[in-house]
Amino acid sequence: MFVLGIDPGLTRCGYGCVEAARGAERAVAAGVVTTDPAARLPLRLAELRQELVALVAELRPDAVVVERVLFQTNARTAMAVGQASGLALCTAAEAGVPVAQYSANEVKLAVAGYGAATKHQVQRMVAELLGLSAPPRPPDTADALALAICHVATSRLQARLAAAGPKR
Amino acid sequence: MFVLGIDPGLTRCGYGCVEAARGAERAVAAGVVTTDPAARLPLRLAELRQELVALVAELRPDAVVVERVLFQTNARTAMAVGQASGLALCTAAEAGVPVAQYSANEVKLAVAGYGAATKHQVQRMVAELLGLSAPPRPPDTADALALAICHVATSRLQARLAAAGPKR
Numbered sequence: 001m002f003v004l005g006i007d008p009g010l011t012r013c014g015y016g017c018v019e020a021a022r023g024a025e026r027a028v029a030a031g032v033v034t035t036d037p038a039a040r041l042p043l044r045l046a047e048l049r050q051e052l053v054a055l056v057a058e059l060r061p062d063a064v065v066v067e068r069v070l071f072q073t074n075a076r077t078a079m080a081v082g083q084a085s086g087l088a089l090c091t092a093a094e095a096g097v098p099v100a101q102y103s104a105n106e107v108k109l110a111v112a113g114y115g116a117a118t119k120h121q122v123q124r125m126v127a128e129l130l131g132l133s134a135p136p137r138p139p140d141t142a143d144a145l146a147l148a149i150c151h152v153a154t155s156r157l158q159a160r161l162a163a164a165g166p167k168r
Numbered sequence: 169m170f171v172l173g174i175d176p177g178l179t180r181c182g183y184g185c186v187e188a189a190r191g192a193e194r195a196v197a198a199g200v201v202t203t204d205p206a207a208r209l210p211l212r213l214a215e216l217r218q219e220l221v222a223l224v225a226e227l228r229p230d231a232v233v234v235e236r237v238l239f240q241t242n243a244r245t246a247m248a249v250g251q252a253s254g255l256a257l258c259t260a261a262e263a264g265v266p267v268a269q270y271s272a273n274e275v276k277l278a279v280a281g282y283g284a285a286t287k288h289q290v291q292r293m294v295a296e297l298l299g300l301s302a303p304p305r306p307p308d309t310a311d312a313l314a315l316a317i318c319h320v321a322t323s324r325l326q327a328r329l330a331a332a333g334p335k336r
Contacts (some may be wrong), residue, residue: 039267043263049258069247079237082250083257088253090217093210101209 001155002028004061005147006052007140008069008085009077010044010085011037013052017059018130018148027130027150029059030141037160045083052091064092065151067143068101100151107143110150122146169325170196172229173315174220175308176237176253177245178212179205181220182308185227186298186316193320195298197227198309207253211253220259232318234262235311268319275311278318290314 001021007014016030033051035044056064068089069081092099102110109115112125123135123142129149136142169189170302175182184198203212224232234256237249248320261265270278280293291303291310297317304310 040267042257042267045254045258046261049262077251078246079253082247083254085247086213086251086254087258089210089251090213093214094217099210100209 001152002059002061002062003063003065003148003151004055004059004142005065005069005149005151006142007147008081008088009140010035010041010048010080010084010105012140013048013084013088013140014138014142015055016136016141016148017061017145018145018152020156021110023132023156025149027132027136027145028050030145032138032140042136045087048084049087049091053090053095053134056091056095056097058159061097063098063100063151063155065089065100065102065147066092067107067147068103078113087103100154102147102150102154107150111146119143169320170227170229171231171233171316171319172223172227173312173317173319175186175235175311175315176249176256177251177308178203178248178274178297179253180306180308181216181256182306182312183223183308184304184309184311184313184316185229186313186320187204188324191324193298193317195300195304195313198304199283200220200306200308200314213255216252217255217259220256222299223265224259224265229265231268231319231323232256232265233268233270233315234260235275235315236271238271268322270315270318270322275314275318278321287311 002017002019004017013033017026017028019024035047043113044115066085089099105115108117125143126142127135136145170185170187172185181201185196186193187196203215234253257267272281276285276290280290294310294313295303
């Protein structure tokens with residue numbers, strides 16, 4: 001299973017693709033899509049969308065995971081993040097790829113076992129879980145990989161619960 | 169000149185196209201794109217985008233005008249509005265159509281001559297300016313037409329200023 005995590009943003013949009021097989025995860029691809037803050041907003045959005053379409057076509061993920069952003073936490077950049085997340089969700093749906101969303105707290109809980117973990121703790125756990133010698137850089141990349149790991153863990157749990165059958 | 173105004177929203181996205189010629193405006197098309205609130209978010213966004221792409225292809229506007237939303241004013245629906253506005257801006261840019269954005273206050277000022285005009289006052293002025301016997305319904309439609317009118321007025325002013333030449 002290929003899971004593509006997307007940490008939505010307009011100036012920097014992190015992505016990370018994780019392959020999950022036989023209980024182990026490995027990073028398949030990770031990076032950051034950037035757009036020029038000096039360019040006009042509609043052109044930046046079109047450029048971001050073009051990159052997202054290309055990523056989904058290239059990686060052919062089985063699921064796309066986009067962070068669910070709560071606006072209260074960062075009002076200044078909220079509009080740009082909302083617009084970028086809309087493009088990511090739409091692009092996945094148009095490609096026929098199932099989409100999942102998790103909040104930052106859900107990701108921390110799944111990856112670091114602690115909903116109030118620091119960014120640094122999450123990044124170290126991402127490296128640990130993916131067998132990397134150091135936390136992935138830049139941080140947007142680690143956040144995107146964390147989203148993918150969160151979805152793998154959640155899917156695995158759901159599969160186990162389903163296999164266990166109904167409660168007696 | 170055809171100007172397509174878009175009042176971004178996910179459950180209801182208003183649109184209105186105004187033709188400006190020889191100092192008079194008339195409504196060419198107006199309506200509301202709706203998506204099912206019970207459907208999954210990515211599918212709703214993909215559906216909205218499909219409708220926006222079709223609108224731009226059909227109306228071939230010379231400019232697309234999207235309301236610039238300030239998140240502070242409506243935090244509850246802010247995410248959906250941000251996502252919808254991102255799709256509208258991106259769709260226009262991909263079609264090669266110039267995009268303008270105005271805040272609600274700028275629109276009120278341009279259409280009703282008063283930045284603190286009520287929604288009802290703006291809707292009546294939209295009807296007046298477009299020679300309609302009653303304010304366009306539903307209100308999302310009137311808001312979108314008001315955006316288009318605002319852009320026509322702004323463009324006309326800029327053209328006059330340019331024709332007047334540099335200040336001496």
